[in-house]
Amino acid sequence: MEGFIKVYRKLLDWEWIGCPEMVCLWVNILLRANSDEKVVKGITVGRGQLLTSRATLARQCGISEKKVRTCLERLTRANQVAKQSANGTANGTAIITVLKYEDYQDKRPSSRPSNRPTERPTVTSDKGQKQEEKKEELLTNVRNSSIKKESIKKESDPKFLKFQDWVKRHAPAVAAMPKPFTEGEFLSIMANFPAEAVRDVLEDMNDWVPLKNKKSAYRTCLKWLKNRREKPSSSRPLRSKISEAFEEMIKTGSDLEATERLI
Numbered sequence: 001m002e003g004f005i006k007v008y009r010k011l012l013d014w015e016w017i018g019c020p021e022m023v024c025l026w027v028n029i030l031l032r033a034n035s036d037e038k039v040v041k042g043i044t045v046g047r048g049q050l051l052t053s054r055a056t057l058a059r060q061c062g063i064s065e066k067k068v069r070t071c072l073e074r075l076t077r078a079n080q081v082a083k084q085s086a087n088g089t090a091n092g093t094a095i096i097t098v099l100k101y102e103d104y105q106d107k108r109p110s111s112r113p114s115n116r117p118t119e120r121p122t123v124t125s126d127k128g129q130k131q132e133e134k135k136e137e138l139l140t141n142v143r144n145s146s147i148k149k150e151s152i153k154k155e156s157d158p159k160f161l162k163f164q165d166w167v168k169r170h171a172p173a174v175a176a177m178p179k180p181f182t183e184g185e186f187l188s189i190m191a192n193f194p195a196e197a198v199r200d201v202l203e204d205m206n207d208w209v210p211l212k213n214k215k216s217a218y219r220t221c222l223k224w225l226k227n228r229r230e231k232p233s234s235s236r237p238l239r240s241k242i243s244e245a246f247e248e249m250i251k252t253g254s255d256l257e258a259t260e261r262l263i
Contacts, residue, residue: 003035005030005031005104005105006104006105007027007030008104015078016074021061021063021067021071022071022074022075024061024062024063025057025061025063025068025071025072025075026071026075026080028057028060028061029050029057029075029081029096029098030098030104032050032052032060033047033048033049033050033096033098033101034046034047034048034049034050035047035105043086043087043095045095046097047101048097048098048101048102048105049095049096049097049098050095050096051086051093051094051095052093052094052096053092053093053094054068054069054072054092055092057072072096079099080098080099080100081096081097081098081099082096082097082099083095083096083097084097156183157183157186157187159186159190160183160186160187163181163186164180164181167180167181167202170202170203170206171202171203171205171206172206173205173206173207173208173211173212174202174205174206174211174217174221175217177211177214177215177216177217177220178215178216179215179216179217179218180217181217181218181221182218185217185218188218189218189221189222189225193225193229197225197228197229198221198225200228201221201224201225201228202221204224205217205220205221205224
C-alpha cells in the first residue's frame with residue numbers, strides 16, 4: 001500500500017483513546033479504507049470503505065474476534081463506521097464504511113507530483129525553521145539549567161568530606177563496606193546522635209568481624225546507635241586522642257590533620 005492518511009490531534013480527546021484495541025482497530029480501518037473506488041472480488045468498494053472480516057481484523061490488530069466485534073459495535077454506536085454484509089462472499093465478510101471519511105481525508109493528493117512550486121515556500125520553510133530553532137534553544141537552556149543544578153548538588157558539605165577522610169583512616173573496614181555513608185545519611189546521623197556515640201560505634205564496627213557480611217554502613221551504624229541508646233552500657237574506657245580529634249572535627253568543622261597535630 002502507498003500514500004498516507006491524516007490523523008488529527010483531536011484523536012487524543014476521543015473517549016476510547018485509553019483503550020489500545022479500540023485505537024488499533026480504528027487506525028487500522030483508516031489505513032486500509034480505499035482512497036479511491038475499487039472492485040474487490042467482484043464487489044465495488046467505494047472511497048472510505050474496505051472489504052474485510054472479523055477474523056482478518058483480529059489478525060491484523062493482534063486481538064481476539066470477540067474484541068473486534070465489541071470494538072466495531074462501539075464504533076457503530078459512535079457513528080464512526082457503518083457495516084453491511086457483502087453478497088457473494090464468504091461468511092463473515094462485510095463492507096465497513098468510514099462515515100464522514102472526507103472529514104478525515106478531506107484533500108486527496110494528486111496522482112502525479114507537480115513540478116509547480118508551492119505558494120510562498122520560502123515563507124513557510126523559514127517559519128518552520130525558526131520554530132524548530134526556538135524549540136532547540138529552549139531545550140538547550142533547560143539542559144544547561146539542569147547541568148548547573150546538578151553541579152550545585154554535587155558540592156558536598158566540608159564536614160562530610162572530613163568525616164569521610166576520618167572513616168578511611170581510622171575505620172577502614174567501615175569505609176570499605178558496599179554502601180558507605182552518603183552525605184544525607186551523615187547529616188541525619190549527626191543531627192540525631194552525639195558525636196561521641198557515633199565515634200564509639202564506628203570504632204567498634206571497624207573491629208567487628210561479622211561486619212564483612214553487612215552492606216550498608218548507615219543502616220548498621222544506625223542500628224547500633226539505637227540499641228545503645230535503648231540499653232546504655234557502663235562508661236567506656238578512655239578513647240584515644242584520635243577519637244577526640246573526631247569529636248572536635250564534627251563540632252567545629254576543623255581540618256582533621258590540623259586537629260591531630262595539636263594532640
